[in-house]
Amino acid sequence: MNNLNKVSIIGAGNVGAACAQRIAERGYADIVLVDIIEGLPQGKALDILESAPILNFDSKLIGTNSYQETADSDVVVITSGLSRKPGMTRDELLLANMNIITGVTQQVANRSPNCIIIMVANPVDAMTHLAIHASQFPRNRVFGLSGILDSARLRSFIAAELNVSVEDVSACILGQHGEAMLIIPRLSTVCGIPITKILPQETITKLVERTIKAGAEIIGLLKTGSALYAPSAAVAQMVEAIILDKKQILPCASYLEGEYGIKDTVITVPVKLGKNGIEQIIELELTAKEKSALINSAKAVQQVVKAMQL
Numbered sequence: 593m594n595n596l597n598k599v600s601i602i603g604a605g606n607v608g609a610a611c612a613q614r615i616a617e618r619g620y621a622d623i624v625l626v627d628i629i630e631g632l633p634q635g636k637a638l639d640i641l642e643s644a645p646i647l648n649f650d651s652k653l654i655g656t657n658s659y660q661e662t663a664d665s666d667v668v669v670i671t672s673g674l675s676r677k678p679g680m681t682r683d684e685l686l687l688a689n690m691n692i693i694t695g696v697t698q699q700v701a702n703r704s705p706n707c708i709i710i711m712v713a714n715p716v717d718a719m720t721h722l723a724i725h726a727s728q729f730p731r732n733r734v735f736g737l738s739g740i741l742d743s744a745r746l747r748s749f750i751a752a753e754l755n756v757s758v759e760d761v762s763a764c765i766l767g768q769h770g771e772a773m774l775i776i777p778r779l780s781t782v783c784g785i786p787i788t789k790i791l792p793q794e795t796i797t798k799l800v801e802r803t804i805k806a807g808a809e810i811i812g813l814l815k816t817g818s819a820l821y822a823p824s825a826a827v828a829q830m831v832e833a834i835i836l837d838k839k840q841i842l843p844c845a846s847y848l849e850g851e852y853g854i855k856d857t858v859i860t861v862p863v864k865l866g867k868n869g870i871e872q873i874i875e876l877e878l879t880a881k882e883k884s885a886l887i888n889s890a891k892a893v894q895q896v897v898k899a900m901q902l
């Protein structure tokens with residue numbers, strides 16, 4: 593391997609392999625891709641590596657069925673786990689993924705005691721909570737993919753509706769990654785203008801509903817498998833913010849210890865991401881109605897976590 597940063601990706605399925613490709617192509621990290629299926633991570637890693645001379649990157653990739661090669665990773669992305677089938681909710685994956693995530697997190701934490709863990713497996717809020725528990729890492733080093741993806745979905749819908757560049761659109765999404773996510777239109781903007789001032793309420797309602805069901809929309813179309821391109825792009829953005837110490841403000845599934853009046857719960861809030869992982873939790877000024885909606889969203893996560901009996 594080079595002397596680049598080391599990123600291990602657990603699970604070489606749809607999302608894991610796409611993450612490996614996106615991160616490798618940026619050229620600043622070597623990648624270890626791990627899966628339980630023999631040959632799968634080896635084959636995908638080799639295929640991505642063989643694209644390097646065409647795309648001009650020097651990242652090295654290793655595919656493996658063991659955790660030995662993950663030792664001393666800077667960042668570990670956990671994508672191992674079942675994905676939803678048509679008609680399934682994220683919470684229905686809980687028990688199956690709970691066993692996988694506990695084992696994987698322990699393997700990772702033992703070999704890379706200083707790494708930052710990015711959880712992807714669903715239900716992601718509960719799985720992030722579980723990984724904090726299983727790794728015994730501080731909360732700044734274990735967080736999940738959620739808000740970047742959900743807000744990218746809404747941003748793309750708003751941009752299409754108004755025929756503007758996605759670059760000019762921001763979207764504010766907090767809370768659970770699931771049906772109870774909290775979308776705040778008054779803090780979602782186009783060039784600084786709240787969408788509540790430029791879109792009719794019925795259009796906003798339609799876009800909000802589509803965003804909440806965006807993952808299911810893709811599962812319904814694909815029939816087998818779930819979204820991978822936008823999720824892997826979101827993970828790559830998180831990894832980049834950490835490796836390049838960007839101090840970027842991004843919405844991530846984060847463990848709250850009293851922020852927003854919520855304790856001992858992982859939900860999406862905006863955080864500052866840098867080389868230490870979460871370097872600050874940003875508390876937005878919410879209205880009383882929004883605050884109580886966020887507390888309800890957190891309750892939906894708390895119920896799922898309770899079922900894990902940690």
Ligand code: NAD
Pocket residue numbers: 602603604605606607608626627628629632671672673674675676685689692695696711712713714716737738741769817818819820823
């Ligand atoms: P996938 O089925 O394509 O890939 C999962 C991979 O994990 C498989 O290759 C499987 O062999 C591997 N695996 C299973 N158990 C393992 C173990 N113990 N150790 C190592 N590898 C193991 O699924 P996918 O589409 O890549 O999705 C992966 C997970 O990410 C799912 O839980 C999905 O719901 C979730 N997801 C979350 C988000 C998000 O926003 N947080 C977005 C997309 C997908």
